[in-house]
Amino acid sequence: MVTDSGNPPYTLILASASPRRLDLLRQLGIVPFTCLAADMDETPLVRELPRELANRLAEAKARACLAPAKTLLPGQPFLVLAADTVVAVGRRILPKAETQTEAEACLDLLSGRAHRVFTGICLASSDGIVRHRLVETRVTMKRLSSEERIRYLASGEWQGKAGGYAIQGRAAAFVSALSGSYSGVVGLPLYDTSQMLAGFGYRTDAIP
Numbered sequence: 001m002v003t004d005s006g007n008p009p010y011t012l013i014l015a016s017a018s019p020r021r022l023d024l025l026r027q028l029g030i031v032p033f034t035c036l037a038a039d040m041d042e043t044p045l046v047r048e049l050p051r052e053l054a055n056r057l058a059e060a061k062a063r064a065c066l067a068p069a070k071t072l073l074p075g076q077p078f079l080v081l082a083a084d085t086v087v088a089v090g091r092r093i094l095p096k097a098e099t100q101t102e103a104e105a106c107l108d109l110l111s112g113r114a115h116r117v118f119t120g121i122c123l124a125s126s127d128g129i130v131r132h133r134l135v136e137t138r139v140t141m142k143r144l145s146s147e148e149r150i151r152y153l154a155s156g157e158w159q160g161k162a163g164g165y166a167i168q169g170r171a172a173a174f175v176s177a178l179s180g181s182y183s184g185v186v187g188l189p190l191y192d193t194s195q196m197l198a199g200f201g202y203r204t205d206a207i208p
Helices: 019-027 050-064 066-072 100-110 146-155 170-174 182-186 190-199
Strands: 011-014 078-089 114-125 130-141 175-179
Touching: 011 019, 019 182, 019 190, 050 066, 050 078, 050 114, 050 130, 066 078, 078 100, 078 190, 100 146, 114 182, 114 190, 130 182, 130 190, 146 170, 170 175, 182 190
Parallel strands: 011 078
Antiparallel strands: 078 114, 114 130, 130 175
8 A cells, every 4th residue: 555645544444245346356456454344234214315315324333333343443544435325216116135035026026227325435534534425327127028037046146135136146248237336336436536545645556
């Protein structure tokens, strides 16, 4: 890591246990000091909009990891990076599918129509600065045949995925159009993340 002159040499902590987000960070040439997963209830609040949920959970995850980060790095400047991805059709928030029934219901709803993926990003620093950004991506999925649904459900790729699908896997063949951030749909918008890190003076070879 390299920092701008006069800025503290922040150590980066990823507030996620997601291997996808870790792999995405590596595309920027970043390997975080450690990964901390915040265990929290991700149930939407009453009348909470998809964009509000993504922002709220990203910030909550970052703040939840501040205390453990201070224990790991006492007296050292650090940044906690957190993100949360929400898939929505209109105002309807789709679950992170845990059962095949949930995944099947998601595919039924997404098949042959456009939906939106909201990814909230939050950076919280050891000196009390909290910044967040929301990235919205429009994804259109082709109309799925019964055989395509059966085969995708059998693959198990949907497990734990927002909206019941993983765009970086077999579901890529279902996406007919995308407007926005592909990496945001995977779980971490790289352009926006790199810009936010640069705002803290955090530099890597991939962030000029």
